[in-house]
Amino acid sequence: MEKKIDSHLIYDGKIIKVYKDTVKCENGNEAFREVVRHHGGVGVLAIIDNKILLVKQYRYPNATDTLEIPAGKLELGEDTKLCALRELEEETGYSAKSITQIAKFLPTPGYSDEWLYVYEANDVFKVENPLNCDEDEEIEVVAIDIDKAYQKVVNGEIFDSKTMIAIMHAYINKRKI
Amino acid sequence: MEKKIDSHLIYDGKIIKVYKDTVKCENGNEAFREVVRHHGGVGVLAIIDNKILLVKQYRYPNATDTLEIPAGKLELGEDTKLCALRELEEETGYSAKSITQIAKFLPTPGYSDEWLYVYEANDVFKVENPLNCDEDEEIEVVAIDIDKAYQKVVNGEIFDSKTMIAIMHAYINKRKI
Numbered sequence: 001m002e003k004k005i006d007s008h009l010i011y012d013g014k015i016i017k018v019y020k021d022t023v024k025c026e027n028g029n030e031a032f033r034e035v036v037r038h039h040g041g042v043g044v045l046a047i048i049d050n051k052i053l054l055v056k057q058y059r060y061p062n063a064t065d066t067l068e069i070p071a072g073k074l075e076l077g078e079d080t081k082l083c084a085l086r087e088l089e090e091e092t093g094y095s096a097k098s099i100t101q102i103a104k105f106l107p108t109p110g111y112s113d114e115w116l117y118v119y120e121a122n123d124v125f126k127v128e129n130p131l132n133c134d135e136d137e138e139i140e141v142v143a144i145d146i147d148k149a150y151q152k153v154v155n156g157e158i159f160d161s162k163t164m165i166a167i168m169h170a171y172i173n174k175r176k177i
Numbered sequence: 178m179e180k181k182i183d184s185h186l187i188y189d190g191k192i193i194k195v196y197k198d199t200v201k202c203e204n205g206n207e208a209f210r211e212v213v214r215h216h217g218g219v220g221v222l223a224i225i226d227n228k229i230l231l232v233k234q235y236r237y238p239n240a241t242d243t244l245e246i247p248a249g250k251l252e253l254g255e256d257t258k259l260c261a262l263r264e265l266e267e268e269t270g271y272s273a274k275s276i277t278q279i280a281k282f283l284p285t286p287g288y289s290d291e292w293l294y295v296y297e298a299n300d301v302f303k304v305e306n307p308l309n310c311d312e313d314e315e316i317e318v319v320a321i322d323i324d325k326a327y328q329k330v331v332n333g334e335i336f337d338s339k340t341m342i343a344i345m346h347a348y349i350n351k352r353k354i
Contacts, residue, residue, distance in 0.1 A: 002237050011187045011195055013211045015288055018188055018195050023237060026315050034190045035238045036213055041287075060179050060200060061212045061290040062283065073287075105336040106239065107284035110218075110250075111192055113238040114285065138203050159282040161293075161338040168345040 001026060002033070015073065038114035042084040043071035045102065045166040046094055046121040051143035052170060053092050053124075054163070058138065067142070067152070068160045069118070080117045086131060088121060092141050093130040096121035102169050107161050116162050120169075146170050178203060179210070192250065215291035219261040220248035222279065222343040223271055223298040228320035229347060230269050230301075231340070235315065244319070244329070245337045246295070257294045263308065265298060269318050270307040273298030279346050284338050293339050297346075323347050 002023040011018040017037040025031055046053040046069075054067045072087035074080065081099055089095045099119040107116055133139065144152070150171040152158040158167065179200040188195040194214040202208055223230040223246075231244045249264035251257065258276055266272045276296040284293055310316065321329070327348040329335040335344065 001235055010190075011197075013187075013197065014209065015211050016195075016213065018193075018213075020188075020190065021237070026235075032191065033237045034192050036193065036195075037238075038288075058178055058203075059283075059286040060198070060210045061214075061288060062286065064286075066283070066286050068286070103330075103336075103341070104333055105338055105341060106236075106243070107338045108289070108291065109236040109239065109241075109243050109245070109337050111215075111238060112285070153280075156281055159280075160286050161282055161284045161342070164280070164282060164342055165338070165345070168342070168349065172345065172349065 002031075005030065034111055036112040036114070038112060039076050039078075040074045040080075040115040040117065041071060042074060042080050042087060043069045043116060043118045043162040043166060044084045044088045044096075044099065044121050045069055045118065045170060046088055046092065046096065046124050047146070047170060048094070048124050048143060051145050052149050052167060053094060054142050054144055054149070055091050056140040056142060066160050067144075067158050068163045069166050071162060081119065084117070084119045089127055090131045090133050091137075091139055093127055094121075094124050095127050095130075096125070097123035103162075103165050105165065118162055118166050118169075146174050179208075182207065211288055213289040213291070215289060216253050216255075217251045217257075217292040217294065218248060219251060219257050219264060219294045219296065220246045220339040220343060221261050221265045221273075221276065221296050221298055222246055222347060223265055223269065223273065223301050224323070224347060225271070225301050225320060228322050229326045229344060230271060231319050231321055231326070232268050233317040233319060243337050244321075244335050245340045246343050248339060258296065261294070261296045266304055267308045267310050268314075268316055270304055271298075271301050272304050272307075273302070274300035280339075280342050282342065295339055295343050295346075297343075323351050
């Protein structure tokens, strides 16, 4: 346990809030903690004909393209399942009859409070007039065979945490091990 | 591609730097990007007698204990392998004859440039007079059977991204699937 002594809001942004807190450690020492607060996000593992739906997009912080499962940020208090279904439809044009949570995790527990929720889509179907993406989101949808997607995790071509976890889940479950 | 037009340093911290950048999107629109810059970190999958070494520690941002593989932050320009071996020794009292990279990933590609490097330790051995932890780090070492650790990933008791990826890697490789 560390006890909060003081909290200073450094930045109140659109996506993140940044705090510098002063804490009292268990050994009695005082220390600073830099904390990024974020409402969390969702991702969806959607499989059609043994292929995983992935989106290719440009990610500014590393100036790189990534292959990721369809995903998005949660608004404060938003229902995670509804958010997941909306992002799936907006980004891929597909929806699902139901979704099941397969992971809930902290990408960076050391300095951020962000939770990511990963769902598996059941009974995936094409939507006739799907919701549109945000206009500044430029994405391309690709469908990759589960085994090939897993190989891309192993060889480092797929390097986003939630996507790696979803693909490893699909790979393990396909083999029922 | 998004082209940087302007970059404003919001916070120059010990662990993170926070920027608010203005970019020009492919469609010509201007947009803001909030970016957390971080030197990255390392984690080590160390297996002894079919058991994975994990550390239990308190994580302030979510006020929760976590079970994680031994891990630590990189200093700017630090060798990732040396950092991994040091963190393994400091946190567990074990070292390894060599280590092999099993993953290099972005925990949160949307707003952070942080890379995490995960290594597997080969020929793990106990160090007689190991390096000590940072004095403000209160950790407890546990060794958990690979299958049991995987069950803790599935049931949500283990919820740190690098640790989930390392354990799923061990689980898949143990079965050579």
